[in-house]
Amino acid sequence: MSHILMSTTAAHGHIHPNLPVIAELVARGHRVTYPVPERFADAVAGTGATPLRIRTDLPDPAKGEQWPDGGVEAMRLFSDEARSAYAQIADALQYEHPDLVCYDGSGWAGHALSRVRGIPRVELAPHMIAWDGFEEDMAEAFAHLETPEGLAWRAEMDAWLAEVGAGVGNREFLDRPDRSVVLIPEAMQPNLEKVDRERYTFVGPVIGDRSHQGLWPKPSRPLLLVSLGSAYTDRPEFWRDCIEAMHGTGWQTVLATGPYVSAEDLGEVPDDVVVREWVPQLAVLAHASAFVTHAGMGGCAEGLWHGVPMVAVPQAVDQFGNAARIAELGVGEQLPAGEVTAQRLREAVLRVASSEEVGLRCAEQQAIARAAGGAVQAADVVESLLPATGGCAGCVCGRGACGGG
Numbered sequence: 001m002s003h004i005l006m007s008t009t010a011a012h013g014h015i016h017p018n019l020p021v022i023a024e025l026v027a028r029g030h031r032v033t034y035p036v037p038e039r040f041a042d043a044v045a046g047t048g049a050t051p052l053r054i055r056t057d058l059p060d061p062a063k064g065e066q067w068p069d070g071g072v073e074a075m076r077l078f079s080d081e082a083r084s085a086y087a088q089i090a091d092a093l094q095y096e097h098p099d100l101v102c103y104d105g106s107g108w109a110g111h112a113l114s115r116v117r118g119i120p121r122v123e124l125a126p127h128m129i130a131w132d133g134f135e136e137d138m139a140e141a142f143a144h145l146e147t148p149e150g151l152a153w154r155a156e157m158d159a160w161l162a163e164v165g166a167g168v169g170n171r172e173f174l175d176r177p178d179r180s181v182v183l184i185p186e187a188m189q190p191n192l193e194k195v196d197r198e199r200y201t202f203v204g205p206v207i208g209d210r211s212h213q214g215l216w217p218k219p220s221r222p223l224l225l226v227s228l229g230s231a232y233t234d235r236p237e238f239w240r241d242c243i244e245a246m247h248g249t250g251w252q253t254v255l256a257t258g259p260y261v262s263a264e265d266l267g268e269v270p271d272d273v274v275v276r277e278w279v280p281q282l283a284v285l286a287h288a289s290a291f292v293t294h295a296g297m298g299g300c301a302e303g304l305w306h307g308v309p310m311v312a313v314p315q316a317v318d319q320f321g322n323a324a325r326i327a328e329l330g331v332g333e334q335l336p337a338g339e340v341t342a343q344r345l346r347e348a349v350l351r352v353a354s355s356e357e358v359g360l361r362c363a364e365q366q367a368i369a370r371a372a373g374g375a376v377q378a379a380d381v382v383e384s385l386l387p388a389t390g391g392c393a394g395c396v397c398g399r400g401a402c403g404g405g
Helices: 012-027 038-045 071-092 108-117 148-164 236-246 281-285 297-306 319-329 342-354 356-371 374-384
Strands: 003-007 031-036 050-053 100-103 121-125 180-182 200-202 223-227 252-256 273-276 290-293 310-312 332-334
Touching: 003 012, 003 071, 003 108, 012 031, 012 038, 012 121, 012 297, 012 374, 031 038, 031 071, 038 050, 050 071, 071 108, 071 148, 100 108, 108 121, 108 148, 121 374, 180 374, 200 374, 223 236, 223 281, 236 252, 236 273, 236 342, 281 297, 290 297, 290 342, 297 310, 297 319, 297 356, 310 319, 310 342, 319 332, 332 342
Parallel strands: 003 031, 003 100, 031 050, 100 121, 121 180, 180 200, 223 252, 223 290, 252 273, 290 310, 310 332
Antiparallel strands: none
C-alpha cells in the first residue's frame, strides 16, 4: 500500500472533479491523505480517503463570501492559501513522507512539499492545460503578472519558495507540470493538436456516483436547468430574466441560485419554475432538455456527459473561452452576460433544444466523453509514477528507506 497526498484548494470546481480518481486509488488499496477544510471533509471521506482537516481563508460562497474575478488579487488569494496550507500539511506529515503527491493547478502547497521533500508528483488537472506556444498566445491574459503589482507578487512567491526550500523560483514553479492527467473532455481543450502528449494524458470527464447528493424526479415536460456554479450567483436580475423567459413556455425550469439570492428576492415565482439554493446537478441533467450554464469547466463537462444542449452565459476567467468552445463544437450557443434579456434567453434555449444539428453534435460528444478512460485510466497513470517500493510495515520514514527501523 502506497501513501498518496492530494493537494488542491477549497472550491467545488477544484475538489469534486478529482474525487472519482481518489476513490479509484483507494479501491486499489492505496492510502490517500487529502487536506481540506471541514466543509469538504464528508465529500472526501466518502471516497475512502482520509480528510486532513486544515484551516482556510478562501471565500466560502455558503457564507455569502465572494471570490475575486481574477488578476493579481486572485493570485495573492491562492498564494496566501498555499503558505497557510503548506505549514499545516508539513506539520501534520512531519514524521512521514507520502510516496506521491497529486495536485491540481491550484494545489501549490502539495506541489511545494513534493519539491522540498523530493517526492514524485503528478497533476490532476480539472481545467485546460498549456500547449506549445501557450505563453505567446496567452500573453495578454497574463499581462497583469508583469505589472508592478504583479512583479511584487512574483517576488513574494519567490521569497516563500526560498523560505521552504523548494529549489525553484515562481516562474518554474508555475510552469508546465512534469506529468499531468487532464480530467476534461478533449473537445474542451484549445489547440489540442499542439498539446504535448508525452506530458499530458486526457482521460475525459471523470464522473463518479453522486446518488448520495439526492435524486430528481423525471418531469412530464421539457426541463431546463439554470446554474451559474457556486461562485458567481449573486445576479438577481439574471434570475428574474430566467423566470420571465421560461414562464408559460410549457417547460419546467429549475434555477440553482446559490446562497446569495433567495426566492423572496425574485418576486412571485410561478408554478412552472423551481428555485433552489442548490440542486443535485447530475441528477437534474439526466432529465434536462437544455442547460443554461456559466461555462465553468465542470458544468461544461457534465453537460457533454449527459448530451444536453447548452446556452453558455460566462461570468469570469476561463468561462469565456469555454463558452466559445461550446459554440464551436455545435453543442450549444454562447450569450454574453451583458446581453442577456428574457427574450434573447428564451429564444436561445428553445433554439438549441429544437435544433436537430445541435442534438446530433451533443450525441457525438456524449459518446466520446463516455468512451474516454475516466477514473480508471487516471489511476493507471498515477500508479505508474509511484516508486517501485512503497512504505514498509512499521516504517518511521514512511518510504521504506529505513528498513522498518
